[in-house]
Amino acid sequence: MYSSEIDVLIPQPQNDFVETFYIKKLTQRALDYIKAGFPVHFKGPTGVGKTTLALHTAAKLDRPVVFLSGNEELNTSQLVGGLYGYNKKYLRDNFIARVLKVEESATQQWVDDRLTIACKYGFTLIYDEFNRSRPETNNVLLSILQEKILPMSRARGREGYLQVHPDFTSIFTSNPEEYAGVYRMQDALRDRMVAIELEALDENTEVAITQAKSGLNLGDCQKIVSLVRAVRGAKANQTTPTVRACIVVARVLKQKNSFRKNASAVLKQTCLDVILPEIPKEEREKVQQIVEHA
Ligand SMILES: Nc1ncnc2c1ncn2[C@@H]1O[C@H](COP(=O)(O)OP(=O)(O)OP(=O)(O)O)[C@@H](O)[C@H]1O
Ligand SMILES: [Mg+2]
Structure with a gap:
């Protein structure tokens, strides 16, 4: 019986979760693979909804969730x-x-850490951005995913192996390998997961997400999304600014009382404030013009 050795998440359905046909289909595909016994790996650039989808899929499995975030400093004993x-x-x-x-x-x-707890009690593991951890840290996953055993240190004082609970499932997310701070995943690990590539969010989904996360009216959310997408499309790196920028602008406008008086100018200025600092210097002028002429 599990007794709060570590914190686990009990994912709840989110009121502001947007479930379009595309997202429903992705979730169902992931659940089909998981039920057939395979780990699922959501791949895609920043801001396309990988972590949100991982949590949403995990909620459908109705098991406690152990959440790990990949990072360079992580070592195997912090997992195990x-x-x-x-x-x-x-x-x-x-x-x-x-x-x-x-x-x-x-x-x-000896204190069991998150990965051991998930394997022992059959929880759902979400390992977010796992390719930010060093490949040698993640080697411990190889036998968990294939042989369903976790080799344990003798220091644990019990048997040398832990049999992975049959209810254990895992969901991974990763950013593209060309991103800064990301390691190339070892082929053996790639081979043990079913990858689902997430495409860039379509305009209607971005509008729906912006509205759900801000409560701003539909018309203004459409204007914000269209402006942010125009900026994105004009840049060399067309993955940013993401829907997060749309959400920030929409939330700021929602709580700005004076917004209605000079709506268009306030919207443009807020967009520039949010977007511009993240734009490479050589592209700023172009972006400024796009926003001003919108
Ligand atoms: N289906 C959805 N419903 C509501 N909000 C969503 C949905 N998908 C994504 N979002 C929102 O969009 C933003 C980006 O999503 P998320 O953090 O899941 O992306 P990500 O792909 O994990 O990005 P990163 O690679 O930067 O971590 C978040 O604010 C999230 O709440
Ligand atoms: Mg994420």
Whole structure:
């Protein structure tokens, strides 16, 4: 029985989740692979909804979720567990008055970490941006995904292997390999997952997401999305600004009381404030013109 050794997530259906036909189909494909016993890997550039979809798919599985974020500093023992803390024992012997004898013994205790917990109790593992971790950190996944066993350190004090619970499932997300801070995934790991490539969000989905996340009216959300998409399309890197920029602009406008008085100018200025700092210097003038002439 699991007893709060680590924090787990219980994913809940989100009111502001936008479920278009495309997203419904992607979720169903992922669930089909998972039910057939395969790990699923959502691939795609930034802002296309990989993490959101991973959480949404996990919620459909109705099991607690262990969430991991890939990063360069992560090592295998932070995934699996290790020896932590001290159990201190003092033995005070003052049998003879005026003579004080103190014995101190310190023992470390093995603590299971997230990956071990997920394997042990059959939880759903979401390993977000797992290719930001070093490939050697992720090697531990190879036998989990294929042989369904997790080799354990002797320091754990029990058997050398942990049999992975039959309900254990895993969902991975990754950014493209050309992104900064991302490692090339080892072929053996790639071969153990079913990859689902996420396309750029279409305009209607971006409008629906912007509206759901901000509460701003449809007409203004359409204007914001169309402007952000125009900027995106004019840049060398056409993956940014993402729908996140649309959400930020829409939320700012939603809470700006004076917005209605000079709507178009406020909308353009807010877009520039949000977008411009992230635009490479050589492309700023072009972007400024697109926004001003919109
Ligand atoms: N189906 C959806 N319904 C509502 N909001 C969504 C949906 N998909 C994505 N979003 C929103 O769009 C934004 C980007 O989504 P998300 O963070 O999942 O993208 P990502 O592909 O994981 O990006 P990154 O690679 O940068 O981590 C978030 O604010 C998220 O809440
Ligand atoms: Mg993400």
